[in-house]
Structures are given as C-alpha cells and as structure tokens.
Amino acid sequence: VTSSTAGPSSNSNGPVIFTPEIAADALAHPPAKRRRAKRTEEERIEYLRSDPYVGQFEAYRVLCASCDKWIRLRPNSTYCSIPWDAHRKSCLAKKM
Ligand SMILES: [Zn+2]
Numbered sequence: 001v002t003s004s005t006a007g008p009s010s011n012s013n014g015p016v017i018f019t020p021e022i023a024a025d026a027l028a029h030p031p032a033k034r035r036r037a038k039r040t041e042e043e044r045i046e047y048l049r050s051d052p053y054v055g056q057f058e059a060y061r062v063l064c065a066s067c068d069k070w071i072r073l074r075p076n077s078t079y080c081s082i083p084w085d086a087h088r089k090s091c092l093a094k095k096m
Pocket of ligand 1: 065067068091
C-alpha cells in the first residue's frame, strides 16, 4: 500500500472536510440581516402614515381610526409601530 488518503470509506468515519459545497451553502444563507435591521425614524413615520387605520399619530401614540382610541407606543422609541400593530390586529379581529 503506497497511498491510503483517498480510500473509498472516507464518508463514514473520515474527518469532516470543508467542501466547496458547504461554503456555497453558507454563502446562500447569510446571517439574517433584514430581520434585525432597525428602521429609521423616518421609515417608521412613513409606515404609520401609510397605514389606513392610523387616524393620527405622534411620537409616542397612535390614534386608531377603527375604534377611535389612542394607542400608547413604546416610551423608549419614537414611532415604534409594534404596540400599534398588536392593537390593530386585535382591534380588527374584534370587528370581523
Ligand atoms: Zn382600535
């Protein structure tokens, strides 16, 4: 036996080899960038402005055009739409 590096049984107990296939797969699935991307205040304002159920909005509250109530937003962030999104969802669900 002169060379045993390329044996046929390399797929059972052999060392893990970094193949180009794995590299390509890693490139195809980069760490989620979009999900964590923070929207700018301008984008958050635009989001509320384009929402048909937003009657009025301020930095820390949104007037629900559906039930005519002011929804308080997060105090640590201006125009944070998350509490509003939650209200709109439940508000519209009640109406249905
Ligand atoms: Zn509402």
